[in-house]
Amino acid sequence: MNEHGIEELIGTLYEMVQDARSVPFSSDKCAVEREKVLDLLDEISNQLPGELKQAKTIVDSRSELITNAKREAENIMKSAQAQARQLVSQEAIYLEAKNQANDMVRAAQDKIKELKKVTNDYVDDSLRRTEEAVAEALSEIRNSRSKFRALVNPQAKNNSAIIEDV
Incomplete structure (x- = not known):
């Protein structure tokens, strides 16, 4: 892989997870290419300070x-x-x-x-x-993860608001 910034690598990782197919009978689990994810994580790890x-x-x-x-x-x-x-x-x-x-x-x-x-x-x-x-x-990772969760499951925020209203 080419040298990319950590943010770009995390973005690529998010895209991979977001675009991944759901696992049968599960809406919150997906299948990703292990080697690609591991390569991205290795590159992120190599770029830490x-x-x-x-x-x-x-x-x-x-x-x-x-x-x-x-x-x-x-x-x-x-x-x-x-x-x-x-x-x-x-x-x-x-x-x-x-x-x-x-x-x-x-x-x-x-x-x-x-x-x-x-x-x-x-x-x-x-x-x-x-x-x-x-x-x-x-x-940065926690913020990105939070944004990712909001993108992947936007109903979770709405459902929790509905539950609180009841």
Whole structure:
């Protein structure tokens, strides 16, 4: 299929359902070509905002960032510990190395916290934008579905008005 806008694809889907033959003994059920409907739904799905795919990528990369930050912190700690062991022979130098190692560990822990915060903020913002885009798309689908129902079964609205009058 050619690339069409979501609204045009939904319109095509509505036309297919509207033009479909009714199933015998049922006025509210119809038969449609499954492959055509599935193709249209696939194309609609492919056209949903790129933020959905981005959000998944961001969540995946967040874990990788945290893992790398932990690995870097471990390497810094190992390096600091190795330096501290080399300097054990002289107490003053040893104390200085220990302080530096602690500073490096604290710096690494601070960096991990900072990376987590930045990553979480970024993921949260991306998920918020994705949620808004999905909510907007869902609202459009609900509106279109409501219009479709009104087109397919205009008597339902009249019947409910008659029932309310009684």
